[in-house]
Amino acid sequence: MNVKYDKFKNIKRNIFKGKNIGYLFVLPTIVFLLIIMIFPLGYAAYISFFEVLTHMEKRFVGFANYLNALTSISFWNSLYVTLFFTVISVIIHMIIGFYLASMLSTKVKGSNIFRFLLLIPWMVSQVVTGVIWRWILNAQYGVGNDILVNLGVIDKYLPWLAETTLAKISIITAYSWQCLPFVMIMLYAGMQTIPVQQYEAAKIDGASKFQRMIYVTIPNLKHVILVTSLMDFIWAFRCFDLPQIMTNGGPYRSTELLSIYIYKNTFEYFKFGYASAVSILMLLMVLTFSILYTNKMLSGDLNE
Amino acid sequence: MNKNNFKKIIIFFLLVIITLIVLFPVFWMISTSLKTRPETFDTPPSWIPKKITIKAYFDMWLMKDFSRYFLNTLIVSITATILSLILSIPASYGFARFRFKGSRALISLILLTQMLPLVILITPYFILMRYLGLLNTHIALILAYTSFSLPFSTWMLKGFFSSIPKEIDEAAMVDGCSRLQAVIKVVIPLAVPGIGATALFAFLLAWNHYIFALSLALGNDMYTISVGLGSMMGEFRIAWNQLMAAALISTIPSIVLYMFLEQYFVQGLTGGAIKG
Numbered sequence: 099m100n101v102k103y104d105k106f107k108n109i110k111r112n113i114f115k116g117k118n119i120g121y122l123f124v125l126p127t128i129v130f131l132l133i134i135m136i137f138p139l140g141y142a143a144y145i146s147f148f149e150v151l152t153h154m155e156k157r158f159v160g161f162a163n164y165l166n167a168l169t170s171i172s173f174w175n176s177l178y179v180t181l182f183f184t185v186i187s188v189i190i191h192m193i194i195g196f197y198l199a200s201m202l203s204t205k206v207k208g209s210n211i212f213r214f215l216l217l218i219p220w221m222v223s224q225v226v227t228g229v230i231w232r233w234i235l236n237a238q239y240g241v242g243n244d245i246l247v248n249l250g251v252i253d254k255y256l257p258w259l260a261e262t263t264l265a266k267i268s269i270i271t272a273y274s275w276q277c278l279p280f281v282m283i284m285l286y287a288g289m290q291t292i293p294v295q296q297y298e299a300a301k302i303d304g305a306s307k308f309q310r311m312i313y314v315t316i317p318n319l320k321h322v323i324l325v326t327s328l329m330d331f332i333w334a335f336r337c338f339d340l341p342q343i344m345t346n347g348g349p350y351r352s353t354e355l356l357s358i359y360i361y362k363n364t365f366e367y368f369k370f371g372y373a374s375a376v377s378i379l380m381l382l383m384v385l386t387f388s389i390l391y392t393n394k395m396l397s398g399d400l401n402e
Numbered sequence: 403m404n405k406n407n408f409k410k411i412i413i414f415f416l417l418v419i420i421t422l423i424v425l426f427p428v429f430w431m432i433s434t435s436l437k438t439r440p441e442t443f444d445t446p447p448s449w450i451p452k453k454i455t456i457k458a459y460f461d462m463w464l465m466k467d468f469s470r471y472f473l474n475t476l477i478v479s480i481t482a483t484i485l486s487l488i489l490s491i492p493a494s495y496g497f498a499r500f501r502f503k504g505s506r507a508l509i510s511l512i513l514l515t516q517m518l519p520l521v522i523l524i525t526p527y528f529i530l531m532r533y534l535g536l537l538n539t540h541i542a543l544i545l546a547y548t549s550f551s552l553p554f555s556t557w558m559l560k561g562f563f564s565s566i567p568k569e570i571d572e573a574a575m576v577d578g579c580s581r582l583q584a585v586i587k588v589v590i591p592l593a594v595p596g597i598g599a600t601a602l603f604a605f606l607l608a609w610n611h612y613i614f615a616l617s618l619a620l621g622n623d624m625y626t627i628s629v630g631l632g633s634m635m636g637e638f639r640i641a642w643n644q645l646m647a648a649a650l651i652s653t654i655p656s657i658v659l660y661m662f663l664e665q666y667f668v669q670g671l672t673g674g675a676i677k678g
Contacts, residue, residue, distance in 0.1 A: 119581060120505060123496025127489045127556060128508060134549045135515055138526035145529065198420070206414045214664060215421050218428065221656040223610035225628040226649045230427045232635065233434065233642055241430055244446045275427065283668060336519030339612040343632055357521040364525045365617065377522035388517040392510050 139381070146374035156371070163375035173376065175351055176359040183270060183341075183355060184334040190274050191330055192323070195281035200315075202282070203289045213286065220279040228343030231272035235259055235344075259345055262352035269341045269353050276340065277333070281326055288322035289315065321394075328391045335384060356380050435459070435646035442642045458643035459651070467622055468648055471630040474619070477540055478626065479608035482547035486555045486604055491597065494559035495585060499568065509560070515553045523549065524617040531618055538620045546614035551604045558603065562596025563589070599666050606656055627652045 146163055148156040167173045198216065202209050219227070234242045235258035243255040258268045292315065300310045316323070338357035341347070347354035347362065354362075360380065363373035434442055435458050437451040462468050497509050527546055528537070536542040566589060574584035590597070612628040619625055625633065631652070634645050660667060 118500075118502050120496040120500025120502040123492040123500070124505075124508060127493035127512075127552060130489055130548070130552065131512070131515065134545055135518075135523070138523055138530060141530065142522060142526040145526065150529075201413050201417055204410060204413050206410045206417065208414075209417075212417045212421055216424055217664075217668075218657070218660070219424060221660045222428070222653055223612075223628065223656070225610070225612050225631055226431075226653050227427075229631055229635065229645060229649050230431050233646065234427060234430060239443050239445060239447060239642075241447045241449075275424070279424075287668070332517050336521065338519075338521050339628075342612075342616075343635060357519060360521050361524065361613075361617075364528060370525055370529060373525045377525060380519060381522050384517065384519055385514075388514050391517060392513045395513060396506070396510060 142374040142377050145371055146378050148371045150368075150370040159371065163372045164379070166372060167376050167379060172351065172354075172359065176354050176356045179266075179352065179354055180335060180356045182266065183273075183337070183353075184331055187270055187273055187277070187334045188327055188330050190270070191278050191281040192327055194274075195278055195285050198278075198282045199285035199289055200311075202286050213283070217279045217283055219276050220283075222276060224273075224276060224337075224339035225343055227272055227276040228340040231268070231275070232259065232344050235268050235272075260349055262349055265345050265349060265353050269344055272344060273334070273337060273340050277330065281330055284322060284326040285319065288319045292318045325391070325394050328387060328394065332384060332387050332391065335387070336380075431646045431650055434643055435650050437643050439641055439643055458641075458647040461641070462644040462647045462651075467625070468627070468630060470623065471625045471627045474540070474543075474624060475609060475626040475628075478543045478547060478615075479605050481540070481544045482551050482608050483555075483601055483604045485544065485548050486551040487597065487601055489552055490555035490559055490600075491590070492585075494556045495563050495589065497556070497560045498563035499571070509557075512553045512556050516550070516557065520550060520613055524613060527614070528617055537618060538624050540624070542618045543615055543624070543626070546618060547608045547611060550611075551608055554607060555600050555604050558600045559593070559596060562593050562600070565596075566592050599663065602659055602663065603667075606659060609652075609655055 145156070147158060147160060149159045149163075150156045202213055202216075206212075222230075234240050237243070237255060237257040237260060240258070242258065243252070246252045247255065256264060258264050296314050296318070297310060300314050305313065336357055337355060338361070341353050341355055342358055342361070345353045347358045356376065357380075360373050360376050363369045363376065433449060433451060436454045436456065437448075438453060438455055438457065441448065441452060497505060523546070527542075531537050531542045536545075570592070571581075571584045571589055574588040575581065579587060610628065611626070612632070615626040615629045616632065619629055627648070631645065631648060634640060634648070
């Protein structure tokens with residue numbers, strides 16, 4: 099008679115005993131994330147098949163939003179701008195970050211103070227960074243023009259944020275100012291783990307400075323370089339705050355990143371269905387890199 | 403020896419120059435905030451204000467609604483941080499201690515959500531919050547902020563709990579504590595520094611956050627500092643001295659925290675990537 103009940107009790111005991119008790123600890127967080135992240139994402143996927151007409155009304159349109167996106171010039175423009183911004187930013191960050199990290203690693207007097215000071219921009223929010231740089235690059239009153247004219251780099255004041263190529267350069271510069279310290283500190287930390295003996299051995303074998311960099315530093319930093327550039331790539335790809343403050347996508351959509359494109363379609367044109375379709379496309383693009391990154395991060399972690 | 407010293411001197415001076423260039427925008431923010439409004443429009447601009455005044459700070463605080471924005475940011479950031487901690491402390495302990503079926507998949511998912519572009523959530527959030535009548539409320543912002551602050555706290559705390567030896571829980575349980583008692587009485591007190599650091603960083607993330615506030619706080623009364631700064635950029639003749647004063651004040655929490663917790667900060671930043 100009580101067999102069934104006992105069995106249930108057994109199951110109950112098994113679930114909440116031993117390692118399965120872990121479920122109880124993580125359950126609230128998982129449920130919460132399901133509600134505030136997974137469900138809205140699912141809703142975005144759902145709404146991407148509709149044209150949202152009014153508050154309550156919507157019309158099923160199938161894949162029309164996706165087709166519209168994939169055949170519209172503005173979407174491809176945004177994708178191009180995003181990739182341009184991302185790839186150039188990452189390349190700049192990695193190269194300059196590598197040199198700064200090497201300089202810090204030489205342990206000159208006060209290198210800890212330099213490290214501390216050089217990391218400060220990373221503590222400034224993207225919004226504030228955007229505000230400061232928009233002021234520095236102001237065409238009429240900006241100090242940027244003044245400095246560059248005095249240095250003889252340019253011969254007249256330039257409209258940094260109002261010309262298409264200059265605007266791209268401007269947002270990449272401002273973004274790099276804020277983000278480069280992160281890349282620098284990651285590479286610096288990686289360099290501290292390289293055994294000095296390897297450099298000494300290479301030196302005895304007659305390796306030049308450049309050869310030591312290629313054959314000792316870079317192979318040792320492979321993992322760090324990969325993880326850092328992946329993170330940097332994903333962050334730049336989804337960047338919104340700074341370009342929104344500095345140019346809001348302009349002039350002539352020359353800095354309209356995908357993130358800004360989605361924002362404008364939602365809040366300026368109220369094309370909710372279309373914006374959701376673009377969001378899903380963006381999600382698919384980022385997911386590829388994110389999964390790669392997650393695997394890299396966890397590969398060392400869970401095998402302990 | 404001489405050659406080596408010479409190289410070090412060169413690098414030292416290069417680092418001095420680079421540091422000065424890197425810190426110039428921060429200097430410029432401070433310098434502008436101490437100017438009178440007409441002086442901000444001088445050409446060529448003066449590096450050191452001719453007449454140093456803190457009037458911009460008063461104007462920013464009294465005339466514009468910045469005190470209101472600060473209050474909103476404070477309410478939302480603190481509540482979102484507390485909510486995240488309440489949920490993430492047990493979760494990160496669970497992930498650090500148990501290898502249950504699917505635990506790897508779940509922790510991957512949490513790490514993955516940290517990498518997602520938040521912008522893809524604004525359209526569904528806007529529609530759903532409007533449906534629930536939550537648009538332009540603190541609750542909407544707190545819920546939205548938790549979507550990034552909860553995965554962040556869980557991941558960061560997991561590291562701290564993993565560094566506390568398992569044997570400590572076991573010893574407490576041998577002494578007659580239940581699992582829950584062991585966690586509350588023994589493990590959490592040991593993790594207090596880690597929990598504190600996590601709370602501070604989660605708070606900063608929320609404090610500096612922009613896009614959800616921009617999308618869900620529609621009225622001036624709900625603006626956060628970031629949204630307030632952004633909206634000032636849209637004005638016809640921008641009061642740059644006030645704008646810089648507001649920007650500087652909003653940056654102070656981050657800088658102060660950085661000064662005291664630099665070591666933690668660098669470790670937290672580099673830990674995961676360097677270990678592997």
